[in-house]
Amino acid sequence: MTLDLRSLGRPYVAQTLKEWFGNDLDFEEVYAYCHVLTDKIMAKRGIQLKPGALEILTWLREEHITAAIATSNGITHATDKLKRAGLEGYFDRVICADMVEFGKPSPDTYAYACRELGLSPDRAFAVEDSPNGVRSAYGAGCKVIMVPDLSEPDDELKKLLYARVDTLADIKEMVYKG
Numbered sequence: 001m002t003l004d005l006r007s008l009g010r011p012y013v014a015q016t017l018k019e020w021f022g023n024d025l026d027f028e029e030v031y032a033y034c035h036v037l038t039d040k041i042m043a044k045r046g047i048q049l050k051p052g053a054l055e056i057l058t059w060l061r062e063e064h065i066t067a068a069i070a071t072s073n074g075i076t077h078a079t080d081k082l083k084r085a086g087l088e089g090y091f092d093r094v095i096c097a098d099m100v101e102f103g104k105p106s107p108d109t110y111a112y113a114c115r116e117l118g119l120s121p122d123r124a125f126a127v128e129d130s131p132n133g134v135r136s137a138y139g140a141g142c143k144v145i146m147v148p149d150l151s152e153p154d155d156e157l158k159k160l161l162y163a164r165v166d167t168l169a170d171i172k173e174m175v176y177k178g
Contacts, residue, residue: 035077047085050129050147052169057090059172068093070113070126070137072104093117105132107139114140127171131157145174 018025060067068091071078075096082088095113097103114121126137129149134157137144143162146153153164163174 042081042084047081049085049087050149050168052167052171053087056168056171057087061090065175066092066117066119068095068113068117070095070109072097072109072132074098104136105139107136107141110137110140110142114142125162125171125175127168134160145171147171 017027017030057067069078069082071094073081073096075094075098078094078096079088082091082094093113093116095109095116097109100106100108100112102108110124110126111121114124117124121141122143124142126133126140126142126144127147128134128137128144129147131151131153134144134146134153138160144160146157146161146164147166147168147170148164153161158164165171165174
């Protein structure tokens with residue numbers, strides 16, 4: 001049930017939680033509490049990078065391939081997490097849900113990212129780990145590469161994928177093919 005909320009834009013999270021728990025739910029209170037918990041966890045454990053993250057980001061930089069983040073987080077949380085993870089400077093742009101009308105699974109975030117980068121969506125690869133992110137990128141017209149972490153793609157989601165890889169480092173091969 002909670003995996004359904006991964007990479008879901010804020011308005012969609014509020015709507016979903018109210019459907020699950022009723023309209024009396026104070027979404028802003030829940031949302032703020034979630035950020036307090038997340039901050040505590042990050043302060044204690046740090047942010048664990050996915051296998052191959054630094055390798056692929058370094059390679060993209062060396063190859064002069066544009067890289068951006070298209071996230072369901074707001075700009076403040078996104079830049080804070082990038083800084084805590086030691087990934088500041090690896091991305092040409094940080095595109096956040098608060099920059100568009102509708103976040104993921106709507107295609108707005110990826111469509112906006114492509115416009116900002118001057119890329120036709122059909123020439124852009126979107127790397128995702130969640131079903132909502134996959135739907136967003138696919139809806140924008142991007143080639144979606146999924147690197148699953150908490151859940152594997154089901155048959156419906158597989159139809160939206162350009163590829164499914166085990167690690168971020170495996171993306172190099174996809175970029176050369178695409």
